[in-house]
Amino acid sequence: MNNGDILRRIRYTFDFSDDQMMKIFEVGGKPATRAEISDWLKKEDHEDYKGIYDKDLAVFLNGFITVRRGKKDGPMPVPEKTLNNNLIFRKLKIALSLKDTDIIDILELADFEVSKHEISALFRKPGQSQYRACKDQFLRNFIHGMQLKYRQDPPTK
Numbered sequence: 001m002n003n004g005d006i007l008r009r010i011r012y013t014f015d016f017s018d019d020q021m022m023k024i025f026e027v028g029g030k031p032a033t034r035a036e037i038s039d040w041l042k043k044e045d046h047e048d049y050k051g052i053y054d055k056d057l058a059v060f061l062n063g064f065i066t067v068r069r070g071k072k073d074g075p076m077p078v079p080e081k082t083l084n085n086n087l088i089f090r091k092l093k094i095a096l097s098l099k100d101t102d103i104i105d106i107l108e109l110a111d112f113e114v115s116k117h118e119i120s121a122l123f124r125k126p127g128q129s130q131y132r133a134c135k136d137q138f139l140r141n142f143i144h145g146m147q148l149k150y151r152q153d154p155p156t157k
Contacts, residue, residue, distance in 0.1 A: 001136050003052045006088060006143070007060065007103050013147045029061025030056065031078050054083040061091040068095045085134035086122055089142065093123075096146075106145035
């Protein structure tokens with residue numbers, strides 16, 4: 001999955017307006033213009049499409065966490081320069097205050113079965129022996145399950 005797909009799907013899932021998207025970026029520490037957001041949300045084959053950098057997606061996800069959970073004491077987290085699926089998944093888990101059982105339920109909505117042990121392996125540090133990289137299919141199914149759970153008018157299966 002590319003960053004534009006992730007941003008589009010989160011926007012769709014929570015039905016964010018342009019103003020809400022701009023606010024989330026601002027809360028995350030880097031204001032974004034309506035034009036930037038519009039270009040990031042376009043499909044790759046559109047002539048005005050511009051890819052969103054990892055750092056900008058990290059800003060958005062940090063802002064999403066703050067908007068959903070409230071401001072944490074201390075300074076805002078520094079956005080990562082590079083993201084991988086594990087970090088994106090972790091940030092979504094934090095923003096939505098999910099426990100392992102909640103993640104299992106969300107993945108079941110997308111007809112994707114996973115064990116609690118498989119989920120915990122995704123949140124381990126990369127150097128640990130039980131660490132497992134989050135594949136695109138896993139993240140795609142999780143985001144699809146999020147749409148089914150959180151979208152006000154969920155799409156039919």
